Amino acid sequence: MTLYEWFIAALLVIGGLFTLIGALGMVKLPDLYTRLHAPTKATTMGIGCILLASMLMRLDRNEGFGIQELVISLFLFITAPVSAYMIAKAAMHLRVPLQPGSDPHRLLEKARDQQPPQ
Amino acid sequence: MLNTLLLWVAGVVGLALVLNAWRLVRGPSVTDRVLALDTMYINVIAMIILLGIYFDTSLYFEAALLIAMLGFVSTAAVSKYLLRGDIIE
Amino acid sequence: MNKALLPMPIHTAVLLLTWLLLNDFSIGHLLLGSLLAVLIPWLVAPLSDPQAPVRKPGKALVYALIVLWDILRSNIEVAILVMRPNRSLRPALLALPLDIQGDLPQALLASTISLTPGTVSMDFSEDRRWLYIHALHVTDEQALLRSIKERYEAPLKEIFAC
Numbered sequence: 001m002t003l004y005e006w007f008i009a010a011l012l013v014i015g016g017l018f019t020l021i022g023a024l025g026m027v028k029l030p031d032l033y034t035r036l037h038a039p040t041k042a043t044t045m046g047i048g049c050i051l052l053a054s055m056l057m058r059l060d061r062n063e064g065f066g067i068q069e070l071v072i073s074l075f076l077f078i079t080a081p082v083s084a085y086m087i088a089k090a091a092m093h094l095r096v097p098l099q100p101g102s103d104p105h106r107l108l109e110k111a112r113d114q115q116p117p118q
Numbered sequence: 119m120l121n122t123l124l125l126w127v128a129g130v131v132g133l134a135l136v137l138n139a140w141r142l143v144r145g146p147s148v149t150d151r152v153l154a155l156d157t158m159y160i161n162v163i164a165m166i167i168l169l170g171i172y173f174d175t176s177l178y179f180e181a182a183l184l185i186a187m188l189g190f191v192s193t194a195a196v197s198k199y200l201l202r203g204d205i206i207e
Numbered sequence: 208m209n210k211a212l213l214p215m216p217i218h219t220a221v222l223l224l225t226w227l228l229l230n231d232f233s234i235g236h237l238l239l240g241s242l243l244a245v246l247i248p249w250l251v252a253p254l255s256d257p258q259a260p261v262r263k264p265g266k267a268l269v270y271a272l273i274v275l276w277d278i279l280r281s282n283i284e285v286a287i288l289v290m291r292p293n294r295s296l297r298p299a300l301l302a303l304p305l306d307i308q309g310d311l312p313q314a315l316l317a318s319t320i321s322l323t324p325g326t327v328s329m330d331f332s333e334d335r336r337w338l339y340i341h342a343l344h345v346t347d348e349q350a351l352l353r354s355i356k357e358r359y360e361a362p363l364k365e366i367f368a369c
Contacts, residue, residue, distance in 0.1 A: 037285055
């Protein structure tokens with residue numbers, strides 16, 4: 001294997017690993033709001049790595065520049081925060097409880113009613 | 119060599135899909151299920167791309183692009199529905 | 208450049224370029240792509256709201272690179288946090304006072320916060336002066352808020368000059 005191929009292999013492994021960590025977070029984190037962190041970060045990162053690997057591979061095979069991959073990753077990076085925001089908003093309106101912690105409940109009420117904190 | 123690795127990574131993504139499916143079944147709230155479904159959409163895109171490289175066809179990428187768009191639109195639509203359902207206007 | 212014929216000239220160029228890159232180059236695709244690149248902006252132009260213009264494109268590029276780097280860093284951080292036992296996590300809700308105004312700069316700030324270190328933006332207050340943030344693990348609330356203001360809000364303020 002050449003150095004180039006090792007690089008692609010590393011990207012694939014990192015991508016798979018982050019996807020798995022995102023899924024593990026979905027299973028083990030304590031409440032919805034902490035679970036929100038898994039898909040917006042780990043999974044998006046995982047798919048970014050896999051798409052980059054795919055682009056490099058197609059360059060290697062002389063199949064041209066992977067514009068589709070670029071479009072997909074741009075799209076995912078733009079939409080991930082938006083869907084997280086919408087899910088968080090829906091969760092607050094449905095009164096999904098926060099994990100017991102350091103005085104966040106007062107702020108949750110405020111955030112739901114879109115009021116300033118004081 | 120790289121082809122074997124592709125299948126292994128696809129297997130890992132498959133495992134991630136199973137874990138997310140567990141959250142989809144388990145809940146407990148509706149938003150948890152929406153979140154699990156949203157993550158599963160992204161995992162499926164990863165899977166399709168891996169298989170696309172493995173079978174060496176660019177047809178799969180169009181499918182991945184479509185799934186990305188439908189996934190976002192459906193998440194947005196369901197969240198909007200949950201929001202509107204709660205507000206009494 | 209006629210404003211009525213081409214309401215969004217940059218969008219037209221990008222659309223045509225993307226069409227040609229997605230398909231193989233031929234005269235037919237050039238014609239079809241040009242037709243779509245003129246028709247689509249013409250249809251969607253009435254839907255768009257006027258947004259604050261980018262004053263400093265160079266700064267915007269630097270900002271994009273900083274955010275990309277932070278996405279990489281934050282992913283590793285979050286991965287480590289996720290692998291640790293749940294009871295060592297200190298999740299918290301924070302309220303970030305906003306200095307920047309305008310839809311586009313605030314939306315960019317909220318998206319940046321969602322993509323970077325252990326934070327997800329949840330909602331704005333009605334008067335758009337506060338942004339509620341959920342953080343996965345907080346040791347020092349004030350330091351976190353300060354770093355967001357310095358690292359992301361200040362450059363955005365400069366880019367949009369608002």
